[in-house]
Amino acid sequence: MQLEENYLSAQGFGVDVENAAPGSTVVVDAKTIGFPRRSLADLDAGDYTVQAVFNVYEQFHLASGKTVWLPPDKGEGQHWNLKPGNPYNAPVSVHFDPKSGKTLKLTLDKVIPPIEGTDQDPAVMAAKDPGAKWLKFMRFRSEKLSRFWGRDMYLGAWVLLPDGFDEHPDARYPLVVYQDHYHAGFGPLPFVTTKPDAKNAPRRAAAGYKFFQDWTSGRLPHVIMIYVQNANPYYDDSYVVDSANVGPYGSAINEELIPAIEAKYRGIGQGWARATFGGSTGGWEALATQVFYPDMYNGTDAACPDPVDFHAYQNIDLYNDANAFVRRGDFGEVPVAADRKPDGTIIATAESEFRFEYVLGTHGRSTEQWDIWQAVFSPAGTDGYPADVLDPLTGAVDKKVVDYWHDHYDLTAILQRDWPVLGPKLEGKLHVAVGDGDTYFLNNAVHLLQTALDSTRNPHSDATFQYGPGMPHCYTGGPPEYTMQENNANWPQRVLPLMADHMLKTAPAGADVKSWRY
Structure with a gap:
């Protein structure tokens, strides 16, 4: 999968599907929100490689009495493109022209295998x-x-x-x-007990061996x-x-x-x-x-x-910004930056990152960075999902939710x-x-x-x-x-x-x- 939160990302589209049965059809059309381009209608005519993955949600009956649909972790570390049981198709080459009106069909005929019992377990x-x-x-x-x-x-x-x-x-x-x-x-470093090949070993393996030596030598x-x-x-x-x-x-x-x-x-x-x-x-x-x-x-x-x-929620001031995506003056506006290179080059904006996550999952279900902050810091909404601290498509900030964040997690x-x-x-x-x-x-x-x-x-x-x-x-x-x-x-x-x-x-x-x- 080549989707990422910055301007170098491949194109993606996401759609919610309820009660999908085997053999049912999922439609992605010009109304479907995408990232980096917002719509299929915004794509250039040309040849593309296309793949679809269906992230399977399950019902959770919470102690609060609410029922929510969420993707359970299945040992893969909550990565939808690696999650056991998720259907997908092998990448296929297609020619697409948004003006042609032609329907392109993909068949999700493969399933990601389980991790339990494998070397990744x-x-x-x-x-x-x-x-x-x-x-x-x-x-x-x-x-x-x-x-x-x-x-x-x-x-x-x-x-x-x-x-x-x-x-x-x-x-x-x-x-x-x-x-x-x-x-x-093991998280901090690999605990490497055998000296790696000095010429070909990755730096991480060499560091892991040094950690093992220090751990077992009394140092x-x-x-x-x-x-x-x-x-x-x-x-x-x-x-x-x-x-x-x-x-x-x-x-x-x-x-x-x-x-x-x-x-x-x-x-x-x-x-x-x-x-x-x-x-x-x-x-x-x-x-x-x-x-x-x-x-x-x-x-x-x-x-x-x-x-x-949360005055510096990355580059957003939740307390003073009315909108998380743009800062406006009397005669102009500037987008709020999100990611940068060390030299200051901007590689993503707040608006683009929130739309990227919205494509991967509505109701805060992208399993990405902004959504987990919201899930951790927000009160539960009336629907059982995390209350939006800001609208993921417009950037409007909900100050009542911000107040809750301030009192509990700032x-x-x-x-x-x-x-x-x-x-x-x-x-x-x-x-x-x-x-x-x-x-x-x-x-x-x-x-x-x-x-x-x-x-x-x-x-x-x-x-x-x-x-x-x-x-x-x-x-x-x-x-x-x-x-x-x-x-x-x-x-x-x-x-x-x-x-x-x-x-x-x-x-x-x-x-x-x-x-x-x-």
């Missing part, structure tokens, strides 16, 4: 992994999520055990949570490191907070899954002995986890986080509002990095967060911020003498020792600070 991956001595996989049924969604709902967790775990049966360990998008395997602290798979019917990731639409993922992960992991693998199980880090979506999650669970975690390193202040606003309580609990715990050329303008919100924290008193915030001049998305900070790629490749090796040192400095009297330090 995490359970199979774990069983075959040569690093299985250290790397374990857990499939965990969440009672909280199952109750919310009206069906059994599971979390996946990769657990990386410290070297010497079996040889030190009396040791108990701190826990570090890595936050990220869905990966079939890194002996901690349990986990990565949680939390794909859901709206996205490949839940944002690890409790949400009116996505469900109680914050509670499920922090109150059900993590205690179960710590009980099984001898975690210390106390707040001073937990930390979290992540980038992008994981950066927002790492910061939000520390803010919403201030006593449960003892530090966060958040890189290039998704919008932490991290800057929450920190300012609750600083008398949160401030003392967050001392020494907040560390944020972002590139000042971030692809999605996420640095703007981070600057606003720093300005707010710099103005705090009693206590004055000691949060640290690092900005990479001209650096794009996924900047994780680090020594400036190294490239962004080099710093990203050894990110766990940079943050884990700092986390362990902070834990030791802040451990309460009588805490176990010895058994895991062998």
